[in-house]
Amino acid sequence: MSAPHIDHIGIVVADLDAALGTLRPLFGEPARTKLLADVGLRVAEFEAANITVELLQYDGPAEFAREVMGERLGLNHISARVGDIAQALGELRRAGFEPMRGFPRQGAHGQVAFFEPDPVTGLRFEICQPDVHGKDP
Numbered sequence: 001m002s003a004p005h006i007d008h009i010g011i012v013v014a015d016l017d018a019a020l021g022t023l024r025p026l027f028g029e030p031a032r033t034k035l036l037a038d039v040g041l042r043v044a045e046f047e048a049a050n051i052t053v054e055l056l057q058y059d060g061p062a063e064f065a066r067e068v069m070g071e072r073l074g075l076n077h078i079s080a081r082v083g084d085i086a087q088a089l090g091e092l093r094r095a096g097f098e099p100m101r102g103f104p105r106q107g108a109h110g111q112v113a114f115f116e117p118d119p120v121t122g123l124r125f126e127i128c129q130p131d132v133h134g135k136d137p
Contacts, residue, residue: 007081007128008045008052012073016042016057027053036108039064043108054108068100068114069124077114077124085111085129092127 013019020030027046034043040062046053056076058065069076082088085104092099092115103113110130117124 004080006051007079007130008054009075010054010056010069010077010079010124010126012056012058012069012076014057014073016044016055019055019057020044023053023055030055032109034108035059036065038062041065041108045108064102068102070117075123077126079112079126079128082127082129085113085127088127088129089113 011019023046027048030044031047031052032043032045035041036043037060040058040060042057042059044055046055056065056069089099089104097115099113099115104111106112107126107128110128112126112128114124114126
């Protein structure tokens with residue numbers, strides 16, 4: 001198996017605008033910002049040379065994002081980039097991993113599947129197949 005490529009890290013913030021103000025001196029302007037109203041998230045992405053830093057703020061009454069990512073602020077998930085999400089899910093299922101209910105589905109920048117939080121680290125793991133116009137796998 002080849003070394004995984006980390007696509008992004010997801011950080012849940014209480015106030016996206018305040019977090020952007022804090023991180024602009026480090027990362028510059030975000031590459032993308034978007035509202036994912038169907039899941040209840042505002043998202044901003046900073047592109048570093050080797051990883052995307054994704055800031056996530058819960059927005060509105062939609063509960064799907066809260067159910068998936070929980071209420072804790074801070075580092076929430078690490079996402080590994082895959083070339084074929086269906087194939088990766090099949091391999092992970094055979095290894096005993098099951099995606100959370102409602103996945104795979106369209107995420108902020110591609111097809112994603114979240115897994116239950118790891119009992120050792122408390123982190124959530126995600127796999128992501130970027131949209132065609134997104135990053136190369």
